[in-house]
Amino acid sequence: MQYDLLIIGGGPAGSAAAITASRAGLKVALFEKGPYGRDKVCGDGLTPRAIAALNELRIDHSGAHRIDGLRMIAGKKERELAWPTTSRFPNHGAVWPRQKFDNHLLDVAVASGADVRFDSEALPEMEGERVIGVRVGADIYHAPFTILAAGAQGMAAKMLGAERDPNETFGLAIRAYAPTPRHAERHLEACLSLRDEHGTPVPGYGWMFPAGDGTVNIGVGALSTMKGFKKLNLNTLLDQYSSIVRESWSLGEYVEKPRAWRLPMSCVKRHGPGWVAVGDAAGFVNPMNGEGIDYGLESGILAAQKYIADPVTASAAYDREVGERFDAFLRTGRRFSFLIGHPWLLRPGLRIAVGTQSAADITLAVMGNLIDTNTPGAAGRVMKIADSALALADPVLRRTRAKA
Numbered sequence: 001m002q003y004d005l006l007i008i009g010g011g012p013a014g015s016a017a018a019i020t021a022s023r024a025g026l027k028v029a030l031f032e033k034g035p036y037g038r039d040k041v042c043g044d045g046l047t048p049r050a051i052a053a054l055n056e057l058r059i060d061h062s063g064a065h066r067i068d069g070l071r072m073i074a075g076k077k078e079r080e081l082a083w084p085t086t087s088r089f090p091n092h093g094a095v096w097p098r099q100k101f102d103n104h105l106l107d108v109a110v111a112s113g114a115d116v117r118f119d120s121e122a123l124p125e126m127e128g129e130r131v132i133g134v135r136v137g138a139d140i141y142h143a144p145f146t147i148l149a150a151g152a153q154g155m156a157a158k159m160l161g162a163e164r165d166p167n168e169t170f171g172l173a174i175r176a177y178a179p180t181p182r183h184a185e186r187h188l189e190a191c192l193s194l195r196d197e198h199g200t201p202v203p204g205y206g207w208m209f210p211a212g213d214g215t216v217n218i219g220v221g222a223l224s225t226m227k228g229f230k231k232l233n234l235n236t237l238l239d240q241y242s243s244i245v246r247e248s249w250s251l252g253e254y255v256e257k258p259r260a261w262r263l264p265m266s267c268v269k270r271h272g273p274g275w276v277a278v279g280d281a282a283g284f285v286n287p288m289n290g291e292g293i294d295y296g297l298e299s300g301i302l303a304a305q306k307y308i309a310d311p312v313t314a315s316a317a318y319d320r321e322v323g324e325r326f327d328a329f330l331r332t333g334r335r336f337s338f339l340i341g342h343p344w345l346l347r348p349g350l351r352i353a354v355g356t357q358s359a360a361d362i363t364l365a366v367m368g369n370l371i372d373t374n375t376p377g378a379a380g381r382v383m384k385i386a387d388s389a390l391a392l393a394d395p396v397l398r399r400t401r402a403k404a
C-alpha cells in the first residue's frame, strides 16, 4: 500500500495537512484511532487567528457560533473586550463544538480525495532512523513522508522521540457542557482569578464559552508551574468555578460527566528523516491562553506545503519555518507561565492586566498572539518588553518556583 503522504491522527492538525496535500493532488492516507464522530476534550474556542487559518483552508465556518470578543474577569473587575482589529486576522472568532468541527474537517479531507481510515491506530514503521510508513495492526502502509498529528504525546511520539521536555511547563484542563439561556451570547468569558480548594491562586482560568446550541462549554485549566499542581483536583476546581457562575448563567446540570485532558507545551524533537510533528504532537499550545487549534491548523498546513514544495527538504524546511513562526512566542509564553506560577506575582500582574480598558485590550492581543507584525502598536511594544524582561528573569523564576 503505497501513498505519497501518511498522517497519524484526525484532529484539526492532521485534517489541515490532509486537506492541503490532497487538494494539491497527492495520494494521502490519514489514520484516526477513534471512530467517525469521535469527540475531543476541548473548550471549543476559536480565536480570530484560528478563523484566519480556516479561511486559508477555505473551510466554511458559517455553522459555528460566532464570537465577537472576550469578557475578562479578575476578582471584581470585569472588562468586555472586542477582538483586536488588524489587517492580518478577522475581527471575529467562534465556538465550534469539537465533535462537529473535527467531523467537518475530516469530511472536507475526504471530499478533497484523502483516504481517511477510522478505528485505525497507526504507529510509525522505521528503517533505522527513517520513518518509511506506518503500521496499523498487521498492515503496513508506505510513503516517503509521514506527519505525526496524534495530539498530546503518546506511543507514536515516544517511538520517534517527539516527547515533552520534562523541564518545561504543560497544562491540564477539564470541561463539561451545560444548558444555559445565555448560550447564544457573542462573548467568551474567562475568569483569571481562580483559586484551588486551599485558596492558592491558580495560574490558568475558568471559562464559559457559549456554543449557540442551548449549551455553554464550561471548563477550567491550570499550568504545571502552580504550587501544589500535582495535588490539584480538576473536578473540584470545576465544581468550585461552576458554583461561582451558576447563578449569573442560570446554569443547568452537566450534560455528561466532565472530562479532562493534557495541553502539551513543549517537544524535544519535532522532525527527523521522513517525518514531522504538527499541532499538539509538536507541543504547539499557547501557554498564555491554552489555545492549540490554530497552531494545529497552521502547522498542519505548513507541513503539507513544505512536502508539496520539495519532498527531500520538507522535514528540515518545516522545522525551520514553523520555528520562525512560533518558537519565540511560545518560549515567551512558557516563561510567562513560570512567572504566574508565583502567587505573589500573579495577583499584582492581574491587577495591571485588567486595570484599565486599554491595558485589558493589550492583554488580549498579547495573550492571544493576535499582534499584527505590520502594525504592532502598543501591544507589540508590550510584547517586546515582556520578551526581554522574561528572558532575563526566567532562570530566577524557574529556580524560585521549585522552592515554592
Ligand SMILES: Cc1cc2nc3c(=O)[nH]c(=O)nc-3n(C[C@H](O)[C@H](O)[C@H](O)COP(=O)(O)OP(=O)(O)OC[C@H]3O[C@@H](n4cnc5c(N)ncnc54)[C@H](O)[C@@H]3O)c2cc1C
Pocket: 008, 009, 010, 011, 012, 013, 014, 031, 032, 033, 034, 038, 040, 041, 042, 043, 044, 045, 046, 120, 121, 122, 123, 149, 150, 151, 152, 154, 156, 172, 173, 174, 175, 219, 259, 260, 261, 262, 263, 278, 279, 280, 281, 284, 285, 290, 291, 292, 293, 294, 296
Ligand atoms: C480541556 C481542554 C480545553 C481546550 N480548549 C481549547 C480551546 O478552547 N481552543 C483551542 O484552540 N484549544 C483548546 N485546547 C487545546 C486543543 O484541544 C488542542 O490543542 C487541539 O485539539 C490540537 O489538535 P491536534 O490535531 O494537534 O490534536 P487532537 O485534536 O488531539 O487530535 C489528535 C488525534 O489523533 C488521534 N490519535 C492519537 N494517536 C493516534 C494513533 N497512534 N493512530 C491514529 N490516531 C491517533 C486521536 O484520537 C485524535 O483524534 C483545549 C484542550 C483541553 C484539554
